[in-house]
Structure formats: structure tokens, C-alpha cells
Amino acid sequence: MRLVRHDPVVATTDGMKRGGYYDEHSEYQEKVAESGSGLVRACVDAVPLPGGDETFVVADYGASTGKNSIAAVGNAIDQVRTRRAGQPAVALHNDLATNDWNEFFTNLRAAPDSYRQLAGPAVIPMVSAVSFFEPAAPAGGVHVGLSFSAAHWLRDQPTVEVADGFYFCEATGAARTALAAQADTDWTAFLEARASDLASGGRLLVQMVGSEPAAEAGDEPRVTARLLLRAMAEVGAAMATDGDLDPGAVDRYVLAVYARTADEARAPLERSGSVLAGSFTVVECRTDPVANPYLDQWRADGDAQAYGKSYAAFVRGFTESSLRTNLFGPGSRGKSVDELTDEFFTRLTARFAADPERDRFEDWTLTVVLERRPR
Ligand SMILES: C[S@@+](CC[C@H](N)C(=O)[O-])C[C@H]1O[C@@H](n2cnc3c(N)ncnc32)[C@H](O)[C@@H]1O
16 A cells, blocks of 8 residues: 655644643534534444454544544444444544643543543543654554544645635636546545554544535535634735735635535545545544524624624634734735734624624534444
8 A cells, every 4th residue: 555654743723722722712613513422423433443462443534632532532442332332442532743742641631521530440531643644553553533623634735726715615617627536635644644554443533623515506505614714814915915914914814624525525436546545434424504603693692792702712713823824924024923823813803703604614524434344
């Protein structure tokens, strides 16, 4: 099998916002992971248990600073212990080398309900600090692989220009085709690496931002975060008009995230001649809407200021690294990157509070469950 190798340090994000910020402002990602909780347990029930005293390994790809990852992996290990009470287990958390691992281990120590407290032999936490586009575990060593809100990140910063937008879905013609091809290559690489990691009969559950085809002819496809990215592009353009940012840098900026359709997720698994041929059986591949916790709160209490703050903090948690490196750094007209970052999110907060419905985050989460065929 051909394995993809590349620099594990260079990526399209340095990780989520550090020092606990991401964990405090990732209610949406928590909702996504919760929506997959039953599937995690079903995956554990479906895999063959290792023989004798061998260790059961649950890996989570794109674990960030851990709050959601520790809960998801704990859920899987809790379930395996319903099948075999004393099952030895390893929790393998993967993310980039630039991830805030100090915060991860602080979380692991602090989490009152972590898998460290489960009855039975102590669960051994391990980390794998490489890009998930390459093997991240000993070959065949993972029984259940998980990944939440992470596999939509592209491996490289796109080089095509998306006029009037910050997001792949605003691209047209050759640029749109190039972005779809880049996303297909990356998803193929991600799965090829997981085919290396997983044991025969092992299962992989991936949840990521997705897209659904248009409901009716003439409508736009339903793309997770489309309205948000339009708002961000308009805020960037306004900062260029005010002289804070180079307009060329605003035109060139694209968030390196791609929201695949279910068909796009299936494509490299089903296409003839694919490097993935014979590696996986598709168990599930579908998109589902996930409710917006910030908008629901605003609808309940009418507090638009609080809504603006919580929504903008959620966005800052996952976009700040990309914006600093690819927009505020190259596009500054004199202000520091810190000043530009604060200015951008102050404007975004005010905009969200002024009209909570207009730029709402809409989510069609793509869920993929695969079974590793015999190696
Ligand atoms: C939005 S966070 C999701 C964290 C967690 N899974 C959750 O549900 O809260 C996305 C994570 O994917 C990681 N990530 C992005 N590209 C990656 C790559 N190439 N290899 C490993 N992790 C990556 C980021 O560093 C980040 O921590």
C-alpha cells in the first residue's frame, strides 16, 4: 500500500485557540460529538475483541485540547468494558505537534468523569503528535478510530483565489473544481492512513462539517457555515476599506476547510482503481442537521449581546490560527496581528448581535462509519 508522507508540523492550522479558550467555546463541537455517542458504542460492539490480555486501542484523530476527545474516547472504553469487564485499554489522542498539549494534559488530570476513573485496569493515555494525513499509530494497532469536527481541515492552504468569499463554496469554475480535487485527495490520504492504523474488523467513525445538495432546483446547496463565512468575508472587506488590511490579502484568503457531501465522502471508497480498494466496507455515510446551541439560547432568552459574544467566541476558537497566519499577517497595513485579530472579532461580535438570524451557523454534519476489511 502506498503511504502518504509529509511534514507533520506544517498544516493549515496550528491548532485551536490555546489556554482553554477552545474548550470553553466549543459547545457546537460538543453537540456534534454527542450526536455520535450512540454510534461510538455501536462501533465498539461491532469490532472483534483482541485475544488474551492484549490491549484494546481507541484512537481519536484531531483531539485538540481534549475536553470533547476525552469524553468520546471514555465513552468507547466504557462500552468495551460492558463486553469484557477487565479489558486493558489505551486511549490514543492524535493532533498536530503544534496543538496545545499542555492544556490537553491539564484537562486529562482535571476531568472528573474521565476514563482514568473507570472501573477496571487503568486506561493508559497516549498521544500521537503527527498529522492525521499520515499513519498515526502502529500498523493494525487501532480497534476503534474516532474523529469529530476535524477531518474537514485541508492539508495545504489552498492557492486558488475565491473572489468575493472566504470559503470553497463561493468559488466557481476551475477554482471550484480545484478545491473539490484537493479535498478528494486529502480525504483519500486521511482514509489511507486510517487503513494503515486499523486492525482487521476495526471501525472508524468520522464526523465533520458537510453539505447537502440543494432541496430544489435553483436553490443553493446547503453548506455548513456558508452564512458565517460570508459574514467573515464582509468584515474582512470592511477592514480593507477602512485601511487596516490589504484588499489583495482579503481577496486571497480562504479558510482551509471543505464541507463534503455524502457522495464526495463515498467517492474514493467506490471509485475503480482507488488506492482504498478493498480496504473498507461502508457502514454509514450520511448528513444530518445539528441544532445551533447559540441561536437556541438567543431564541429562549432574547439576549442578543450574549448571543453575539458566544457565537463569535466559538468562531474565534477554530479560525483564529488560520486568520492570523493567512490574512492578518500578510495583509497588515501597519497594525499588529494581535490588534487586527481583536478588531476583526469585535466587529464580528457586533454584527452577530445586531441581527442574530442573518449570519447564523447552519450545520449539516457528515457522518461516515467504515469497517476495516481483513488486512
Ligand atoms: C475543531 S477541533 C476539534 C476537536 C475535537 N475533536 C472536538 O470535537 O472538539 C479540530 C482539530 O483538528 C486538528 N487538525 C487539523 N488538521 C489536522 C491534521 N492535519 N492532523 C491532525 N489534527 C489536525 C486541529 O489541530 C484541531 O485540534
